Amino acid sequence: MVIGNEGRYVLALDHLKLHSLRRRGFLRIAGTATACGALISCGRQSTPWRFLTAAEGRTLAAICEQIIPTDQTPGAAWAGVVNFIDRQLMGPYRRQQAAYRTGLREIDQAAVAKFGKDFASLDAQQQTGLIESLAGGQKRFFSTVIAHTMQGYYGDPRHGGNRDAVSWRMLGVPVIPIRGRYRYELPKQGA
Amino acid sequence: MALKHVNAVIVGAGAGGGVAASQLAAAGLSVVLLERGKWYTAADCRKDDLRNQRTSVLGNNSGPDEERNPRVAVDLNGQERVVLPSEGSYSNNAACVGGGTFTYGAQAWRYQEKDFRMAATYGVPEGSTLSDWPISYAELEPYYEKAEYEIGVSGDVSADPFHGPRRLPLPMPPLPVNREYAILKPAAQRAGLHPFDIPMLRNSVPYGGRPPCMQCRWCVGFACEVNAKCGTQNTAIPAALATGNCELRTGCMVREVMTDARGRSTGVAYYDADDKLREQTADIVIVSSAAVESARLLLNSKSKLHPAGLGNRYGWVGRNLQGHTYTGAWGIFDFDTYDDIGPGANIAVCDYNHGNPGLIGGAMLANEFIRLPYQFVGALPPGVPQWGRAHKDFMRQWYRRSIAIQGPTQEIPIADSRVEVDPKVKDFWGLPVARLSGGKHPKTMETSVAMADKAEAWLKAAGAIRTWKKLAGNGTSGGQHQAGTCRMGDDPRTSVVDKYCRVHDQDNLYVIDGSVHVTNGGFNPVLTIMAIAYYATERIVKGWKGRGV
Numbered sequence: 101m102v103i104g105n106e107g108r109y110v111l112a113l114d115h116l117k118l119h120s121l122r123r124r125g126f127l128r129i130a131g132t133a134t135a136c137g138a139l140i141s142c143g144r145q146s147t148p149w150r151f152l153t154a155a156e157g158r159t160l161a162a163i164c165e166q167i168i169p170t171d172q173t174p175g176a177a178w179a180g181v182v183n184f185i186d187r188q189l190m191g192p193y194r195r196q197q198a199a200y201r202t203g204l205r206e207i208d209q210a211a212v213a214k215f216g217k218d219f220a221s222l223d224a225q226q227q228t229g230l231i232e233s234l235a236g237g238q239k240r241f242f243s244t245v246i247a248h249t250m251q252g253y254y255g256d257p258r259h260g261g262n263r264d265a266v267s268w269r270m271l272g273v274p275v276i277p278i279r280g281r282y283r284y285e286l287p288k289q290g291a
Numbered sequence: 292m293a294l295k296h297v298n299a300v301i302v303g304a305g306a307g308g309g310v311a312a313s314q315l316a317a318a319g320l321s322v323v324l325l326e327r328g329k330w331y332t333a334a335d336c337r338k339d340d341l342r343n344q345r346t347s348v349l350g351n352n353s354g355p356d357e358e359r360n361p362r363v364a365v366d367l368n369g370q371e372r373v374v375l376p377s378e379g380s381y382s383n384n385a386a387c388v389g390g391g392t393f394t395y396g397a398q399a400w401r402y403q404e405k406d407f408r409m410a411a412t413y414g415v416p417e418g419s420t421l422s423d424w425p426i427s428y429a430e431l432e433p434y435y436e437k438a439e440y441e442i443g444v445s446g447d448v449s450a451d452p453f454h455g456p457r458r459l460p461l462p463m464p465p466l467p468v469n470r471e472y473a474i475l476k477p478a479a480q481r482a483g484l485h486p487f488d489i490p491m492l493r494n495s496v497p498y499g500g501r502p503p504c505m506q507c508r509w510c511v512g513f514a515c516e517v518n519a520k521c522g523t524q525n526t527a528i529p530a531a532l533a534t535g536n537c538e539l540r541t542g543c544m545v546r547e548v549m550t551d552a553r554g555r556s557t558g559v560a561y562y563d564a565d566d567k568l569r570e571q572t573a574d575i576v577i578v579s580s581a582a583v584e585s586a587r588l589l590l591n592s593k594s595k596l597h598p599a600g601l602g603n604r605y606g607w608v609g610r611n612l613q614g615h616t617y618t619g620a621w622g623i624f625d626f627d628t629y630d631d632i633g634p635g636a637n638i639a640v641c642d643y644n645h646g647n648p649g650l651i652g653g654a655m656l657a658n659e660f661i662r663l664p665y666q667f668v669g670a671l672p673p674g675v676p677q678w679g680r681a682h683k684d685f686m687r688q689w690y691r692r693s694i695a696i697q698g699p700t701q702e703i704p705i706a707d708s709r710v711e712v713d714p715k716v717k718d719f720w721g722l723p724v725a726r727l728s729g730g731k732h733p734k735t736m737e738t739s740v741a742m743a744d745k746a747e748a749w750l751k752a753a754g755a756i757r758t759w760k761k762l763a764g765n766g767t768s769g770g771q772h773q774a775g776t777c778r779m780g781d782d783p784r785t786s787v788v789d790k791y792c793r794v795h796d797q798d799n800l801y802v803i804d805g806s807v808h809v810t811n812g813g814f815n816p817v818l819t820i821m822a823i824a825y826y827a828t829e830r831i832v833k834g835w836k837g838r839g840v
């Protein structure tokens with residue numbers, strides 16, 4: 101019976117290094133592509149995002165960071181959760197575009213009404229308090245953002261979040277894509 | 292446009308349809324197998340934890356197409372909503388060659404003897420349509436065996452005293468076990484239970500020309516990269532094609548079963564991969580589209596003689612929609628339980644399937660497949676917030692130190708849990724979509740809570756330092772274990788097909804898939820679906836006298 105898994109784990113860490121190098125390269129390219137995309141698609145004031153405005157991105161980053169804060173490991177903002185959500189808003193989440201537009205605006209408005217500053221400019225404690233006071237549609241919007249943030253942080257890095265597999269490393273999950281790949285030849289297509 | 296006439300046309304290349312095709316083609320009948328989805332390989336469906344048949348927050352990996360196939364879901368308050376395949380209340384299984392078997396968890400359960408005689412064993416609770424099957428475990432036993440050997444099952448049920456009599460052991464030994472197994476097995480034994488190795492449609496040794504499982508992390512919901520998971524797409528369907536008698540057409544969405552002036556089935560009309568309407572005539576028509584879509588197809592096959600749809604003279608098509616009410620428990624331990632050895636689920640007990648005082652039926656309990664990090668996000672004990680520092684701490688501390696045990700509680704069928712066709716909403720091809728509604732019987736809920744208690748007790752016995760239950764809601768049933776919508780029975784007034792899966796008022800129209808299940812056992816359903824397909828097609832072949840059967 102196999103109980104220990106140490107040998108494989110070392111392999112996994114090696115793989116992780118490779119993975120993160122490759123990934124950084126990828127991010128650079130992806131970043132460029134995004135910038136152009138935004139210019140073509142909206143002609144609005146410049147934004148690094150595909151769907152979000154720069155201001156919305158800032159607010160969203162602050163909300164996501166509340167949901168998964170930085171402690172001894174990086175939080176949602178560093179992990180690229182905003183990049184993840186922005187990307188999905190142009191794909192699988194596209195039905196939620198309007199919810200994001202309204203939800204982010206309303207949370208900023210609530211912050212201004214209460215503290216005279218937008219949400220991202222509040223200190224962490226004020227942000228937490230404000231989130232806890234949300235009700236009705238805003239509370240529902242926040243639940244959506246919780247789900248999306250969890251997906252972006254704990255899901256596969258290929259979708260634009262979980263940078264450098266940061267959450268998988270935090271949990272101690274080997275990052276190797278397929279166990280045993282080294283023992284097997286992949287079957288031919290259609291075989 | 293009419294195509295060359297064949298002996299049999301089968302709608303759906305999943306568990307039931309794939310097996311049916313292999314048997315008819317082997318007997319020399321000319322067969323056309325129509326599948327609305329594609330024939331994927333593992334290379335088309337990467338291991339993506341957010342986009343698969345289990346976790347579809349970013350979509351499915353094996354269909355159906357998100358834009359073309361809506362359904363309507365009606366909740367218990369009567370609120371109706373158009374839902375897409377990636378949403379939970381859609382009850383998606385799959386749309387591809389292999390159907391659900393392409394990505395399933397591959398647990399290969401035989402139902403127990405009592406599962407075929409639920410009404411005789413427990414009586415009929417008020418408000419339910421609980422009924423016995425017209426066939427027994429003993430009648431199905433040879434076909435269970437055939438499914439186990441033809442498709443391929445590994446495991447070891449010899450330590451399970453509750454299963455029905457069987458002639459042969461499973462064809463393959465169990466896979467090497469993981470750490471959860473080592474923790475749970477002695478605990479179950481100490482508690483007087485009878486733990487054993489789950490039977491799985493998964494190669495543990497080379498079998499059927501395919502290699503053994505490499506025990507990866509991504510199994511349930513995913514395609515297998517080494518083809519070690521046995522589905523109809525790598526067993527029965529290739530076998531059917533190899534006879535030279537079967538033609539598989541993918542991307543073909545069947546619109547209706549056609550009938551002649553006398554009301555007899557003559558074939559099917561379908562939209563081909565270019566969305567052109569085609570007509571395939573056949574001597575025999577077999578509907579194997581899974582419980583929701585098979586009911587929908589019959590209901591959409593209206594004609595003068597069948598104004599309410601085919602087989603629906605007494606209004607039973609679509610009723611008794613059932614799946615399983617999954618409940619169980621989580622436990623956390625003060626040592627690592629996670630060792631990254633897949634597929635994860637490997638140990639079960641059947642001590643609670645029957646004989647629970649005051650309850651009807653029960654469930655097999657087993658450890659859960661490997662939970663990918665995102666799947667653990669919602670596994671919170673009471674008191675842990677859903678976000679913030681405490682949530683992150685919870686994830687970090689317990690992900691590798693948790694075990695989940697759960698079981699599929701057998702549902703008590705009710706007439707109001709049903710599939711209809713929606714009067715307004717149409718799919719891409721203009722066909723009325725399935726409309727799902729109804730809830731669960733109170734006795735089902737009662738049993739499901741008791742099963743959660745049993746799961747929790749097992750975890751405690753295994754040394755969990757904290758445990759909490761996962762309970763289920765009483766909303767619409769269905770899901771990946773969907774069944775029951777064209778139930779089998781001797782009386783045409785209370786069922787849709789006879790004991791050989793033939794639609795009562797038709798001599799050449801069959802339903803062969805989970806739809807015919809009268810009850811769905813306290814087990815995952817697929818081996819029973821396969822066994823019934825072997826059983827029903829054997830009868831068709833024996834009675835086959837050439838054209839015009």
Ligand SMILES: Cc1cc2nc3c(=O)[nH]c(=O)nc-3n(C[C@H](O)[C@H](O)[C@H](O)COP(=O)(O)OP(=O)(O)OC[C@H]3O[C@@H](n4cnc5c(N)ncnc54)[C@H](O)[C@@H]3O)c2cc1C
Nearest residue numbers: 303305306307327386390391396397398545804805815817
């Ligand atoms: C992730 C996952 C895990 C599972 N795990 C297990 C498990 O461990 N054990 C178990 O027993 N079961 C499991 N199941 C369930 C199992 O896969 C199903 O019970 C089984 O596949 C159902 O068989 P079926 O023949 O009724 O339908 P399916 O296998 O779903 O096949 C129906 C086919 O018909 C096609 N179709 C539908 N409508 C049309 C139409 N109008 N025209 C043309 N084609 C059509 C569909 O595209 C589909 O391919 C799992 C399922 C999933 C998705």
Ligand code: SF4
Nearest residue numbers: 504505506507510515
């Ligand atoms: S656990 Fe085994 S059967 Fe499942 S996908 Fe991985 S290799 Fe294939």
